[in-house]
Amino acid sequence: MTTPTPTSAARAAANRRRAPRPPGEPAAVLPVARIAVDLPLAHLDRPFDYMVPASLDSVAVPGCRVRVRFAGQLVDGYLLERSESSEHVGKLSPLAKVVSDQSVLSPEVARLARAVADRYGGTLADVLRLAVPPRHAAVEKEPTSPRDAAAEQPGSPPLQPWSSYPTGPSFVEGLVAARPVRAVWAALPGDGWVDAIAAAAAAARSAGRGALIVVPDQRDVDRVAAGLQRSLGAAGYVALTAEVGPRERYRRWLAVRRGDVRVVVGTRAAMFAPVVDLGLAVVWDDGDDLHAEPHAPYPHVREVVALRSLLDGAALLVGGHAVTAEGAALVERGFAQPIAARRTIVRAAAPRVRAIDDAVGATDDPSARAARLPSVAWQTARDALQSGPVLIQVPRRGYVPAVGCARCHARALCTTCHGPLGLAGSAAAPTCRWCGRVDTTWSCAECGFDRLRARVIGARRTADELGRAFASTPVVTSGAGDVKAFVSARPALVVATPGAEPVAEGGYCAALLLDAWALLGRHDLRAGEEAVRRWLNAAALVRPADAGGRVVVVADAAPRAVQAVVRWDPVGFAQRELQERVEAHLPPAVRLAVLTGSAGAVDDVVARAALPAAVEVLGPTAEADGSVRAIVRGPLSSASSFVSALRRAQGERSARKEAEHVRLQIDPVMLA
């Protein structure tokens, strides 16, 4: 019998027609696999049951990555659990493939991811994409090297860093006793917070449990890692950050998942790190907007670790030099205890802070005027430079991005198109940054004054000017793209943008916080809170007043925010900020859902959600890009129900294959 040689096209057609290979017998025990499929459709955000063939029985472990045939297509997914039976009426498809028998999704993280998806009106698949890093097959095959077992077991963790706070020792005792203690912590100025966090992690570890510490950026990871090194030894912790590259990061992540390392410090993405038996979750500087995840469903580190502490029975520590309104709310509703030092201790640790109005000073001293420094700031810097480094905090890097009225500081806008005016160079005429017109006839729309001044002076220009004003003093700059972690104790001017301030050996002798009103002038509801946070973080790097530490805030606006820094009272400021949010019906006093999309689509979601009476809809308002934005606002008591109603409405739209996407954001940090 001869077989005609088929053409390749014919063979392909035959393959397509060929009946699927018989799946084989189901596994003898737990033959059903509950699978979370990785699909972006909201109405498919639920587990689907598949049959586990006997051939895959040993590798189809809970938490492993699988491929399944879903509506004809192969899709990725996670095996959530094995089960004896299925609710599904009808035949189950077999698992197509077990990608790897490494369990990457722990039951705890799966449960957390579901809770985060519900809290933020998103899908499990979206959260899992944030929680589980992409696979590196070679790394999975490497032999494991248990590290924590070899780590020196800490004796009794040092209470010392916490003894400055009245409620500190009892918090640490709670950790040692594996109790789910929760605290909002106003850290003393200085760098003692690093060892305090390291001690807290050691306390959790001494109870046999793990710890997770999430900080805003790499430099803070390095600082905390150094502290953990001191309290737990090099083998006792691991740093999870993007800096080490995806391969090493996956290696470390797997070590955490396997329980080889029990303490993790990392940036935002580490909030989902699968720490085994989590005993403590920490977020440092929770007001930093780096803690807001920019990918759907836009979860915030503070909320995620708070959820984790609840679900895992872990302790929670929300700390910073500043306190957010959200932190104050956790205390007010009794969810967390406050940890703050007494006023005498705070005063002893803090530098002396003065606020001066920059309209007053810059007259007499010509060098000071050249550097745009009010004379008090100038003198403070000059005196401090006798003994050590001086920090100058400026709002932004770069060259004079915008100009304003020299008298009232109102933004200078183009007379033709109302775009912002800018100065391209030191000698250039003001030019519109939108339409490019050179505007020589400007006068202030607010007060009629006709002279301009730089509204925000960049770090580079400030550095230039200071270098000229303080000739013979070295000038160091630190900002976006070139961030320095440390400076020595030698006298130097250190010009930095907020968040990029280097730590000075022994502390700065002084700090000047320049153009403070530019921070306060942000078109943002959190401008005050953000200004206080940035000032306190900079001032915390300065020596105590007794050691000569001085801070000058050059600010002529928002006395409440300035006073909070002068009095070093982050808790009082946060409480008043929270009170204002209550009165203004803003988070965290209420829950907001922001819907963005085409007018029709946004209306559709709002209509389908059939929102309860206690929930109000603001807008929709037209956005610059042609989309619209609606804000749905409701009391916390109905938050989960109205968020899930909005999510269901999203699901109905995805089931109907509506092309127009509506973005749903819950309590976004940036709300202009």
Place this chain on the structure above:
DNA sequence: TTCTGGACGCCA
């Protein structure tokens, strides 16, 4: 992308 079930049409 594949499957299924209901609607519909054609024939006996």
Place this chain on the structure above:
DNA sequence: GGCGTCCAGAAG
């Protein structure tokens, strides 16, 4: 009434 075909909707 029975059977085949087509299409929409769902998707294990």
